[in-house]
Amino acid sequence: MSNTDVEFNQIHDTFRPKILRYLTRLVGAQEAEDLTQSVFVKVSDGLQNFREEASLSTWIYRIATNTALDWLRSGPARHAATVRSPGRRMSADDVDEDKPNASVDQEAPSVDTEAIRVEMNECIKRYINDLPHNYRTVIVLSEIEGLKNSEIADVLSVSLDTVKIRLHRARRELKKNLKGGCDFYRDERNELACDHKGDIHLTMA
Numbered sequence: 001m002s003n004t005d006v007e008f009n010q011i012h013d014t015f016r017p018k019i020l021r022y023l024t025r026l027v028g029a030q031e032a033e034d035l036t037q038s039v040f041v042k043v044s045d046g047l048q049n050f051r052e053e054a055s056l057s058t059w060i061y062r063i064a065t066n067t068a069l070d071w072l073r074s075g076p077a078r079h080a081a082t083v084r085s086p087g088r089r090m091s092a093d094d095v096d097e098d099k100p101n102a103s104v105d106q107e108a109p110s111v112d113t114e115a116i117r118v119e120m121n122e123c124i125k126r127y128i129n130d131l132p133h134n135y136r137t138v139i140v141l142s143e144i145e146g147l148k149n150s151e152i153a154d155v156l157s158v159s160l161d162t163v164k165i166r167l168h169r170a171r172r173e174l175k176k177n178l179k180g181g182c183d184f185y186r187d188e189r190n191e192l193a194c195d196h197k198g199d200i201h202l203t204m205a
Contacts, residue, residue: 026068058154127177135170
């Protein structure tokens with residue numbers, strides 16, 4: 001086995017779970033597996049020519065992003081891909097146009113609190129999926145993958161100012177859509193929860 005093969009195997013083992021998770025959030029679980037395989041074929045093919053002009057992580061995320069966007073643009077039916085994988089918990093408080101990247105919740109929630117958060121996360125993810133591709137991508141890279149703005153700029157091959165503008169607009173659009181489609185409230189434990197407008201609110205026992 002050559003040194004390149006060894007290096008690729010190490011890269012594959014390190015990055016495959018991250019890229020699979022990332023692609024699942026962009027295109028849905030049904031297609032993410034095949035696209036992840038395509039990404040690492042491209043990584044293998046391009047590894048010898050990788051010149052470290054960007055970090056390895058940024059380069060791989062760039063390949064994954066371009067692969068996902070190419071797939072999303074390939075047909076109208078694919079725009080409706082549904083993201084179903086578990087991810088970092090997001091609340092409505094995370095959706096702030098001028099807020100830096102949010103951190104992961106530190107305290108373990110109760111069963112009831114976790115159920116409410118899961119329901120709210122699914123609500124928010126529905127609206128993330130409805131964002132235009134360029135907005136959805138920056139939101140996922142920033143708020144879920146935790147990349148810095150400068151890293152996102154490298155991944156997307158755009159300027160830092162462009163990333164800041166897209167994030168601002170994406171957060172503003174997401175916040176507007178959430179307010180239009182969800183009723184947010186505090187439960188008896190003062191935890192933030194939401195109801196999709198038009199749904200019947202069920203009180204948890």
